[in-house]
Amino acid sequence: MELIEKNTEKCIIIGIKGRLDTINYSILEKRLMELLDQNVTKIMVNCSQMDYVSSSGLRILLMALKRITMVKGKFVLCSLQENIREIFEISGFTSIFEIYPNEEDALNAF
Amino acid sequence: MYNFFTFTFAKNLSAAAENDSSDYRYMENEKKQTEGARSGMRLLSKGGLAIRYTRFFILAFLLVFSIAFYYTFVYTRAILDADAVQRASDITDLTISRISNVIKPVEQVPYTLASALENDKPDYRMILDLAREFVLDDTVVFGSAIAFEPYMYSKKLYRYCPYAFETRNAIIGKDLSSPEYDYFTKDWYRIPKMLQKAVWSEPYYDKGGGDTLMCTYSVPFYRWIDHNRVFAGVITMDISLHTFQNILKSARVSQTGFSYLMSRQGKLITSIREKYLNSDIRKLILRKQGRATDSVIDRMLRGERMFVKITDLELVKVPSLIYSAPVPHTNWIFAITFPTRELYGGMYDFFWKLTIIFLVSLFAMTIITILITGKFTRPISRLVEATRRIGQGDFGTVMPIYRSKDEISQLTFAFSQMKEELVHYISNLQEATAAREKIEGELSVAHDIQMGLLPKTFPVRDDWDLAALLDPARAVGGDLYDFYFLDDDHLFIAIGDVSGKGVPASLFMVSARTLFRSRISLREPLNQSVYEINKEICRENPNQMFVTFIAGIVDLKNGSMTYCNAGHNPPFLVRPSGKIEKMKEVHGIPLGIFEHTTYSSATILFSPGDAFLLYTDGVTEALNSAGDFYGEEPMLDIVAQNHDLCPAELIRRLESDVIDFMKGVDQADDITLLILKSKQVPAQDTKATEVKQIRLQNQLGELNRLVATLEQVAEDWEIPPKACMELNLILEELFTNVVFYAFDDGRDHEIVVTFKRIAPGTVEIILEDDGKEFNLLEKDTSDAVNQTIDERKIGGLGIHFVKQLVNEIRYERTDGKNIVHLIRNY
Numbered sequence: 001m002e003l004i005e006k007n008t009e010k011c012i013i014i015g016i017k018g019r020l021d022t023i024n025y026s027i028l029e030k031r032l033m034e035l036l037d038q039n040v041t042k043i044m045v046n047c048s049q050m051d052y053v054s055s056s057g058l059r060i061l062l063m064a065l066k067r068i069t070m071v072k073g074k075f076v077l078c079s080l081q082e083n084i085r086e087i088f089e090i091s092g093f094t095s096i097f098e099i100y101p102n103e104e105d106a107l108n109a110f
Numbered sequence: 111m112y113n114f115f116t117f118t119f120a121k122n123l124s125a126a127a128e129n130d131s132s133d134y135r136y137m138e139n140e141k142k143q144t145e146g147a148r149s150g151m152r153l154l155s156k157g158g159l160a161i162r163y164t165r166f167f168i169l170a171f172l173l174v175f176s177i178a179f180y181y182t183f184v185y186t187r188a189i190l191d192a193d194a195v196q197r198a199s200d201i202t203d204l205t206i207s208r209i210s211n212v213i214k215p216v217e218q219v220p221y222t223l224a225s226a227l228e229n230d231k232p233d234y235r236m237i238l239d240l241a242r243e244f245v246l247d248d249t250v251v252f253g254s255a256i257a258f259e260p261y262m263y264s265k266k267l268y269r270y271c272p273y274a275f276e277t278r279n280a281i282i283g284k285d286l287s288s289p290e291y292d293y294f295t296k297d298w299y300r301i302p303k304m305l306q307k308a309v310w311s312e313p314y315y316d317k318g319g320g321d322t323l324m325c326t327y328s329v330p331f332y333r334w335i336d337h338n339r340v341f342a343g344v345i346t347m348d349i350s351l352h353t354f355q356n357i358l359k360s361a362r363v364s365q366t367g368f369s370y371l372m373s374r375q376g377k378l379i380t381s382i383r384e385k386y387l388n389s390d391i392r393k394l395i396l397r398k399q400g401r402a403t404d405s406v407i408d409r410m411l412r413g414e415r416m417f418v419k420i421t422d423l424e425l426v427k428v429p430s431l432i433y434s435a436p437v438p439h440t441n442w443i444f445a446i447t448f449p450t451r452e453l454y455g456g457m458y459d460f461f462w463k464l465t466i467i468f469l470v471s472l473f474a475m476t477i478i479t480i481l482i483t484g485k486f487t488r489p490i491s492r493l494v495e496a497t498r499r500i501g502q503g504d505f506g507t508v509m510p511i512y513r514s515k516d517e518i519s520q521l522t523f524a525f526s527q528m529k530e531e532l533v534h535y536i537s538n539l540q541e542a543t544a545a546r547e548k549i550e551g552e553l554s555v556a557h558d559i560q561m562g563l564l565p566k567t568f569p570v571r572d573d574w575d576l577a578a579l580l581d582p583a584r585a586v587g588g589d590l591y592d593f594y595f596l597d598d599d600h601l602f603i604a605i606g607d608v609s610g611k612g613v614p615a616s617l618f619m620v621s622a623r624t625l626f627r628s629r630i631s632l633r634e635p636l637n638q639s640v641y642e643i644n645k646e647i648c649r650e651n652p653n654q655m656f657v658t659f660i661a662g663i664v665d666l667k668n669g670s671m672t673y674c675n676a677g678h679n680p681p682f683l684v685r686p687s688g689k690i691e692k693m694k695e696v697h698g699i700p701l702g703i704f705e706h707t708t709y710s711s712a713t714i715l716f717s718p719g720d721a722f723l724l725y726t727d728g729v730t731e732a733l734n735s736a737g738d739f740y741g742e743e744p745m746l747d748i749v750a751q752n753h754d755l756c757p758a759e760l761i762r763r764l765e766s767d768v769i770d771f772m773k774g775v776d777q778a779d780d781i782t783l784l785i786l787k788s789k790q791v792p793a794q795d796t797k798a799t800e801v802k803q804i805r806l807q808n809q810l811g812e813l814n815r816l817v818a819t820l821e822q823v824a825e826d827w828e829i830p831p832k833a834c835m836e837l838n839l840i841l842e843e844l845f846t847n848v849v850f851y852a853f854d855d856g857r858d859h860e861i862v863v864t865f866k867r868i869a870p871g872t873v874e875i876i877l878e879d880d881g882k883e884f885n886l887l888e889k890d891t892s893d894a895v896n897q898t899i900d901e902r903k904i905g906g907l908g909i910h911f912v913k914q915l916v917n918e919i920r921y922e923r924t925d926g927k928n929i930v931h932l933i934r935n936y
Binding site: 021023058091 | 811814
């Protein structure tokens with residue numbers, strides 16, 4: 001898995017490339033915690049290149065959402081692949097996360 | 111999984127090596143001594159030597175004495191008999207001569223008178239006077255008569271018989287002739303007249319005459335008338351039988367013996383008792399035995415001189431001996447009788463005393479014999495006791511000292527020597543046993559090591575099955591088999607037999623196995639590997655050992671096997687039909703012989719149900735008690751009859767048959783068998799089912815291998831990417847769950863994941879782990895969804911995913927394993 005970070009005026013965009021699973025979720029966890037510790041409150045995760053996610057990965061996303069919501073910040077997802085989207089649906093996460101079909105729509109939400 | 115390794119230990123601990131506690135031995139000593147005393151008594155008891163010897167001695171003595179006693183008895187009696195006969199004979203002769211002395215004058219006188227009467231003109235008066243004088247003079251003669259024939263005395267007198275007889279010193283003369291007493295008819299007159307010779311009459315009681323028992327001697331006399339000698343009358347002499355009574359009184363042999371006279375007719379002339387006088391002796395026989403006595407008496411009365419034993423005569427009554435003889439001139443029989451009791455009485459007394467003396471001395475002899483034999487056997491008793499104690503292991507026992515130089519002393523000496531040698535021998539034996547035990551202990555460890563080298567279990571698979579057996583003849587052996595997976599699809603199998611047995615062979619075997627394990631790989635052709643291995647073995651083979659070998663590499667996927675037979679027994683390919691093919695092809699000589707020799711190989715193709723049988727000559731050359739080989743045929747018969755059994759069961763049958771065959775004989779060689787079988791796939795989905803299995807460690811990193819395998823399976827079975835991703839998710843959740851929660855012992859564990867394409871478009875996945883029991887299906891995950899962000903807990907999501915993404919899921923706990931079966935369509 002690779003993380004591709006982009007800073008924009010409105011928020012920090014983190015692109016996940018590859019598989020997010022039990023072996024490597026800690027990489028994402030570590031980065032997100034760093035950002036939150038720096039009082040970053042606006043984060044967008046671009047999932048367009050995320051091929052796979054397991055419950056461990058979802059758990060990190062859920063954790064980040066909870067912390068940012070506590071400090072009245074904003075944490076959104078965008079560009080989910082169809083297969084991944086189904087996983088989100090099964091898990092019920094679609095009703096918890098703000099999910100946008102593409103990066104532009106997501107940016108407009110900030 | 112089955113374990114086929116029979117361990118045969120032959121640990122024969124020598125009984126001599128038992129280390130008795132010496133304390134125990136001392137405690138026993140007292141008891142043993144009393145036992146010893148008892149055993150000494152045993153010699154005097156029933157079966158003891160002393161008693162047996164004494165009994166024998168007494169019996170022999172009794173026998174010898176009895177014979178001597180009997181002989182002496184008979185001999186003494188014979189002497190007594192002979193003596194009695196002699197005495198009886200002497201007395202008889204004496205008595206007879208005394209009787210003759212009495213009778214002779216009695217017989218002489220009538221003759222003188224008769225010749226005087228034959229004159230022409232006899233002076234009768236003078237003759238009568240002569241007769242009268244004679245009667246007066248002679249004490250024996252009682253009376254005398256001259257009886258004339260009619261008219262012979264004078265022509266006037268018809269009968270005339272002057273008779274003179276003695277009464278109380280007076281001679282009385284009278285004429286006996288009277289019409290009432292017709293003397294012509296009397297025996298004393300008639301018999302001499304008829305016989306024309308002198309005759310003694312039978313005894314008779316004379317009434318009117320002498321009033322006494324008498325006998326008459328009658329002599330005929332004649333006269334010459336006209337030159338003819340004419341019978342003229344009879345001159346008689348009567349004698350009183352009392353005369354003989356006196357003579358016979360003195361004639362006797364013993365105290366109660368007596369003698370008597372009988373006439374030829376059997377009348378008793380004299381007797382000890384008056385009442386028997388003139389009785390017939392035959393009438394005096396007590397009718398008990400009869401005939402014998404009759405004949406004896408007949409012989410007596412015939413005048414035989416004889417000596418007989420007689421019991422049943424009234425006269426005698428007690429058993430008596432009779433000596434009889436005829437009295438000359440007369441018709442009388444003299445008999446002398448004496449009771450045997452009196453004759454033998456002294457002898458009987460003597461023998462009675464002798465018997466008592468004998469019995470007393472016999473008793474004394476018995477006591478003496480027992481004492482003497484007891485003395486002789488006492489050293490033997492002591493020796494017996496000492497030997498028994500040695501036999502019980504007390505080698506400290508002191509042998510009895512016996513100073514004389516006889517056989518017992520030699521025996522004691524021999525036993526002492528034996529004891530010394532035993533002590534020496536047992537100490538040697540103990541050393542040897544200790545050494546052997548040490549070696550056996552080491553061998554037992556070696557055995558465990560060697561057996562530990564052999565792979566024992568073959569994973570349960572749907573496509574292949576394998577079982578093997580190695581039963582060494584000794585603790586360690588030179589046979590080997592081996593199998594292991596070169597990779598997921600390739601199995602290496604091998605069997606070998608090292609020349610020789612025991613430790614050297616086993617070391618060689620281990621070295622060969624190690625070489626194979628390190629050299630064989632999929633990168634190099636099998637025959638090339640074998641060539642290299644042979645070179646290696648030859649290079650380090652100072653003892654010129656070799657090993658016959660078959661090595662094979664099986665492609666489990668396509669069922670082909672490449673194998674190389676280096677001088678080993680030909681293997682067999684068993685078809686599902688039961689047909690057996692012998693793979694005679696050999697690809698080279700045994701390993702370890704020539705360094706530069708090449709090896710080829712062959713490839714065979716397994717069809718489902720085919721089995722490949724490898725064995726060593728320990729099977730075919732197993733010997734029975736008759737010395738016959740087991741051979742190939744019984745082995746192949748069992749294989750043909752049971753070809754549809756699993757390899758493990760088939761090997762078990764073969765093993766028990768070979769063991770039955772060898773009954774009673776020690777196993778001569780290692781017995782090794784290996785069977786590889788391509789399983790027959792169930793008919794309904796022969797082509798559909800495909801299986802893939804992966805074994806994972808309980809480490810997160812293994813997830814990569816699991817994913818790689820899944821991707822391979824997906825590619826092979828054309829599983830679409832979406833389904834593949836979902837299967838990936840399922841497996842990850844299940845696997846990580848196991849890794850995180852199933853184990854807490856910090857050790858390595860294996861997690862087995864099996865993929866099965868059970869039908870086109872359907873895959874079954876089985877996860878097995880030997881961790882803590884955990885049934886994920888029981889975990890409630892219903893709250894994992896439909897919760898607000900605040901309610902949402904972190905966790906439980908993975909299992910929720912699994913449940914959502916499978917078509918079927920089942921959990922079981924078997925043999926300490928968690929097994930999850932899941933089915934997913936795609």
